Amino acid sequence: MAKTKKKKIQWLWIIFPLVIVVLFTFYSLSKNNLPQSPQSSTKYIIYQDSTYGFSIEYPEAWEIRKDTQVFENGDAIAFRKEGPSQKKYTELFDGAQLAISKPITIDSDLTTWIKSYFSTQAKFSTLPLSNYTFETVEECKYMGCMRYYFTKIDSQIYGVALYADGTNAEKAAHENALLYMLKSVQFNNGQKTMISKKDAITKVKALPEVTDYLKRVPNGLVAVNGEEDNTYLIQVYEFKNGLTATFNWYNVDKTTGDIEKQF
Numbered sequence: 134m135a136k137t138k139k140k141k142i143q144w145l146w147i148i149f150p151l152v153i154v155v156l157f158t159f160y161s162l163s164k165n166n167l168p169q170s171p172q173s174s175t176k177y178i179i180y181q182d183s184t185y186g187f188s189i190e191y192p193e194a195w196e197i198r199k200d201t202q203v204f205e206n207g208d209a210i211a212f213r214k215e216g217p218s219q220k221k222y223t224e225l226f227d228g229a230q231l232a233i234s235k236p237i238t239i240d241s242d243l244t245t246w247i248k249s250y251f252s253t254q255a256k257f258s259t260l261p262l263s264n265y266t267f268e269t270v271e272e273c274k275y276m277g278c279m280r281y282y283f284t285k286i287d288s289q290i291y292g293v294a295l296y297a298d299g300t301n302a303e304k305a306a307h308e309n310a311l312l313y314m315l316k317s318v319q320f321n322n323g324q325k326t327m328i329s330k331k332d333a334i335t336k337v338k339a340l341p342e343v344t345d346y347l348k349r350v351p352n353g354l355v356a357v358n359g360e361e362d363n364t365y366l367i368q369v370y371e372f373k374n375g376l377t378a379t380f381n382w383y384n385v386d387k388t389t390g391d392i393e394k395q396f
Contacts, residue, residue, distance in 0.1 A: 175193075176192070176193045177191060177192055177317075180197070182209060184209070184363055184388070185209045186321045187209075187319060188317075189212075189233070189318045191212045192212075195214045196215070197210065198213050198230075199211070201213075201230075201232050203232040203234070204232070204237075204294065207235045208235065210232070211230055212232075213228060214228050216303060227298060228299065229296060229297040229298075229299075230296045231311055232293070233293055233318070234293070236327055237290040237291075238288055239288065239289075242285075247268050247270060251272060254272075256271040260282065262282075263317075264319070265284040265318075267283060269281065270283070279294055279295070279296050280294070280295045280296075281293070281295075291320050293315060293318065295315065328385075328388075328390050333357065333365040333387075333390070334356070336390055337369065337383050338355050340383075342381075343355065343380075343381075346369060346380050350380075352371050352372070353371045353380070354368075354371060354372075355368075355369050364384045364386060364387060365387060366382060367385055368382055368383075369381050369383070381396060
């Protein structure tokens with residue numbers, strides 16, 4: 134009996150290490166075959182905008198768009214990832230997009246401006262994130278829900294609009310990418326603050342020929358009557374006999390304040 138027991142113990146010492154080796158091999162194989170996280174396999178690159186003074190990290194595979202019109206004041210840039218069912222020349226309904234507005238100059242506080250800008254059906258909240266505190270708005274329309282994030286720096290508002298849709302897995306991946314991008318945004322990245330419309334008008338009024346015109350024409354007006362990407366279009370004019378009599382048009386650079394008259 135003692136001899137048989139001894140043999141059993143010897144076999145256990147042989148089998149036990151083999152079992153350990155087999156279990157470790159299966160564990161290693163299963164670990165190596167686990168799917169990689171989308172975040173770890175996504176390469177982000179930095180986009181810098183020297184005109185409007187901001188930078189952002191975005192996924193390398195996403196498309197840069199400069200033809201979007203999410204914000205009424207105009208979009209500075211947008212980054213988009215389209216899904217397989219997205220059709221060309223239609224509103225985005227499958228995929229994700231982050232759009233950044235051109236800066237908006239206001240005289241009121243941010244909360245008051247937002248609630249006057251959006252409908253009462255929108256949902257409002259506040260989100261401290263990274264270096265900024267954003268006033269957030271969620272607005273749902275027939276194409277889906279859009280989330281907006283606004284922050285005020287000096288007298289200017291910067292807006293970011295996010296949209297994501299698709300299958301549950303795709304939408305979750307898009308949401309993660311959008312959140313990462315939002316956290317990476319840096320506004321006024323060493324750039325000059327853009328001048329306001331009021332300041333542009335003051336600069337035009339200070340021109341010698343405009344000063345002389347306003348002395349000669351007491352009813353003369355100086356107003357911003359249009360905008361381009363980085364320029365205010367200012368008209369100097371009067372109403373005469375029911376018609377508009379224009380003295381001149383001036384282009385005022387929003388960043389430098391330089392003035393160029395049109396004729």
